[in-house]
Amino acid sequence: MDEKQIQQVRRFNRAVTRRIGVLSDDYLGRGRPLAESRLLFEIGRDGADVRTLRARLALDSGYLSRLLRALEARGLLAVQPAPHDARVRRATLTRKGRREVDALDRDSHALAGSLLAPLGEAQRQKLVAAMAEVERLLRASAVEVALADPAGAEARACIDAYLREIDERFEGGFDAARSVSADPAELVPPTGAFMLARLDGEALGCGGLKLGARGVGEIKRMWVAPSARGLGIAQRLLEALEAQAAAMGVRTLRLDTNRSLVEARALYARNGYVEIARYNDNPYADHWFEKRGLRPK
Amino acid sequence: MDEKQIQQVRRFNRAVTRRIGVLSDDYLGRGRPLAESRLLFEIGRDGADVRTLRARLALDSGYLSRLLRALEARGLLAVQPAPHDARVRRATLTRKGRREVDALDRDSHALAGSLLAPLGEAQRQKLVAAMAEVERLLRASAVEVALADPAGAEARACIDAYLREIDERFEGGFDAARSVSADPAELVPPTGAFMLARLDGEALGCGGLKLGARGVGEIKRMWVAPSARGLGIAQRLLEALEAQAAAMGVRTLRLDTNRSLVEARALYARNGYVEIARYNDNPYADHWFEKRGLRPK
DNA sequence: TCCATTTGCTGACTTTAGTCAGGTAAAAAG
DNA sequence: CTTTTTACCTGACTAAAGTCAGCAAATGGA
Numbered sequence: 001m002d003e004k005q006i007q008q009v010r011r012f013n014r015a016v017t018r019r020i021g022v023l024s025d026d027y028l029g030r031g032r033p034l035a036e037s038r039l040l041f042e043i044g045r046d047g048a049d050v051r052t053l054r055a056r057l058a059l060d061s062g063y064l065s066r067l068l069r070a071l072e073a074r075g076l077l078a079v080q081p082a083p084h085d086a087r088v089r090r091a092t093l094t095r096k097g098r099r100e101v102d103a104l105d106r107d108s109h110a111l112a113g114s115l116l117a118p119l120g121e122a123q124r125q126k127l128v129a130a131m132a133e134v135e136r137l138l139r140a141s142a143v144e145v146a147l148a149d150p151a152g153a154e155a156r157a158c159i160d161a162y163l164r165e166i167d168e169r170f171e172g173g174f175d176a177a178r179s180v181s182a183d184p185a186e187l188v189p190p191t192g193a194f195m196l197a198r199l200d201g202e203a204l205g206c207g208g209l210k211l212g213a214r215g216v217g218e219i220k221r222m223w224v225a226p227s228a229r230g231l232g233i234a235q236r237l238l239e240a241l242e243a244q245a246a247a248m249g250v251r252t253l254r255l256d257t258n259r260s261l262v263e264a265r266a267l268y269a270r271n272g273y274v275e276i277a278r279y280n281d282n283p284y285a286d287h288w289f290e291k292r293g294l295r296p297k
Numbered sequence: 298m299d300e301k302q303i304q305q306v307r308r309f310n311r312a313v314t315r316r317i318g319v320l321s322d323d324y325l326g327r328g329r330p331l332a333e334s335r336l337l338f339e340i341g342r343d344g345a346d347v348r349t350l351r352a353r354l355a356l357d358s359g360y361l362s363r364l365l366r367a368l369e370a371r372g373l374l375a376v377q378p379a380p381h382d383a384r385v386r387r388a389t390l391t392r393k394g395r396r397e398v399d400a401l402d403r404d405s406h407a408l409a410g411s412l413l414a415p416l417g418e419a420q421r422q423k424l425v426a427a428m429a430e431v432e433r434l435l436r437a438s439a440v441e442v443a444l445a446d447p448a449g450a451e452a453r454a455c456i457d458a459y460l461r462e463i464d465e466r467f468e469g470g471f472d473a474a475r476s477v478s479a480d481p482a483e484l485v486p487p488t489g490a491f492m493l494a495r496l497d498g499e500a501l502g503c504g505g506l507k508l509g510a511r512g513v514g515e516i517k518r519m520w521v522a523p524s525a526r527g528l529g530i531a532q533r534l535l536e537a538l539e540a541q542a543a544a545m546g547v548r549t550l551r552l553d554t555n556r557s558l559v560e561a562r563a564l565y566a567r568n569g570y571v572e573i574a575r576y577n578d579n580p581y582a583d584h585w586f587e588k589r590g591l592r593p594k
Numbered sequence: 595t596c597c598a599t600t601t602g603c604t605g606a607c608t609t610t611a612g613t614c615a616g617g618t619a620a621a622a623a624g
Numbered sequence: 625c626t627t628t629t630t631a632c633c634t635g636a637c638t639a640a641a642g643t644c645a646g647c648a649a650a651t652g653g654a
Contacts, residue, residue: 062603232416
């Protein structure tokens with residue numbers, strides 16, 4: 001990795017945590033402990049389960065409980081058992097609590113404004129654009145790709161979303177029964193593998209690998225959530241699948257795809273897949289690709 | 298101000314404080330209080346005066362003293378009177394302290410690397426470029442422009458730097474005695490005004506205003522430190538001087554400039570100054586500008 | 595039905611961060 | 625040669641943040 005790049009990231013970290021960190025502590029403190037402000041903010045207008053809050057704010061159970069009691073005592077929120085499971089408790093803001101959150105919101109707004117205010121319009125636009133880019137790429141960098149159980153809840157959600165999407169995009173829709181199989185049961189060792197991409201624990205992409213005979217494997221079920229496209233996630237899923245395939249003895253990877261999936265074709269072409277003749281009778285496929293010469297690293 | 302811009306800044310703040318803020322606290326904590334880590338880092342390999350540390354870290358005198366004692370007790374640093382002034386005390390790292398800072402340094406390096414690692418080279422380059430842009434513009438946004446005493450230490454330093462620079466840049470050098478006067482004494486009310494631009498308390502730009510007869514004022518001593526150019530500081534100094542001039546009854550602003558100061562001419566042209574005939578006998582001036590119709594807002 | 599697990603709460607801590615009111619020595623000002 | 629200011633330190637606080645062990649209710653599976 002380039003040393004200059006790392007130096008720039010470090011300068012950025014220092015500059016931004018100083019400027020923004022300190023400012024937002026001041027702004028959002030509002031005379032109340034920061035942890036309480038963050039908690040109010042995180043509960044938000046719709047309320048939230050205590051366990052969700054614990055996970056999102058990474059707080060100790062005891063500490064969080066105490067914070068909730070303190071805010072409850074001041075009439076900012078109420079905690080009740082959740083309807084579906086009485087062990088779980090749900091925190092909701094009172095009217096007074098919502099007013100407080102509104103005030104926090106205004107402060108956060110003012111903080112953002114105070115960063116932009118000294119700049120001229122041209123500089124503002126540049127700053128905002130650069131911030132959007134940094135945010136986008138930090139999101140991309142936080143995505144984790146890992147092996148997962150294709151029968152698990154997250155995997156099923158991804159696969160369902162994938163099937164719904166191609167049913168919409170393919171001319172004439174899509175019926176899994178008429179296509180080539182890729183059951184969850186096939187996508188586990190020793191007959192295959194399955195990868196999930198997660199951001200902050202939420203699954204937003206997947207890809208499957210199905211092993212065939214004589215060192216040939218097939219890529220199936222490649223999908224990325226629409227909200228997360230353009231972050232290079234498909235690329236990383238593909239790389240992970242290739243590495244996994246190679247480790248499982250695959251030397252040649254194949255895949256088929258529909259003419260409506262333009263981005264997918266571009267992805268495969270970029271990664272050294274070349275178009276070949278039809279190798280299966282999948283009625284939904286219009287293009288067939290192959291990449292030879294995979295090696296375990 | 299554009300609401301969308303503010304929303305983007307807020308999203309950025311959230312994303313960055315979550316991703317980077319939390320990460321760097323974890324990384325740089327290293328089992329020791331964060332304040333101590335920051336202090337070690339700030340002392341650095343060359344050591345630093347205690348008062349400098351106090352200013353840079355914005356710490357209470359007593360608190361800082363205690364932090365220094367704690368690190369001293371663990372043999373990480375030594376504090377001695379400074380040679381030139383025995384009230385001032387200078388903190389320097391011991392060998393053990395330097396090893397600690399090296400470790401912190403490695404961690405910070407690793408943190409930066411961990412942000413870049415999941416990305417491909419193209420994304421990395423984009424991220425690093427966007428970070429540099431954000432950092433640059435946040436610096437610009439943190440610059441404060443305010444009236445200052447032109448005889449004060451900071452102002453004198455800026456004016457001296459200005460004179461040295463034009464002595465270098467003008468063909469044949471520059472001799473203040475042969476030019477039009479702009480003594481500090483003239484640049485205070487009621488005969489003038491003086492503005493300083495500061496970043497984190499450090500002066501890095503100035504501009505003077507000298508009042509003449511019949512609502513005519515003259516801009517003098519416009520200068521920005523080379524390290525801070527390209528941030529739009531001159532623009533903000535000029536705007537501040539114009540506002541001040543208008544408030545003091547000026548309706549027409551003039552200035553002269555040397556042919557070697559190309560950026561300055563562009564600045565004035567951009568701001569509605571039009572070139573006029575020679576209005577003084579300054580031997581160093583090659584261009585004369587004027588802006589009419591100033592109004593107090 | 596019983597028992598392990600999950601979820602959240604309480605009490606009793608510790609550590610970290612930060613503030614404030616003096617006090618002392620050195621240097622600068624008068 | 626005083627007086628004032630500067631720079632730093634110490635002691636005595638407080639508030640915020642966080643940790644840990646143990647407990648009790650609800651739940652789900654054996």
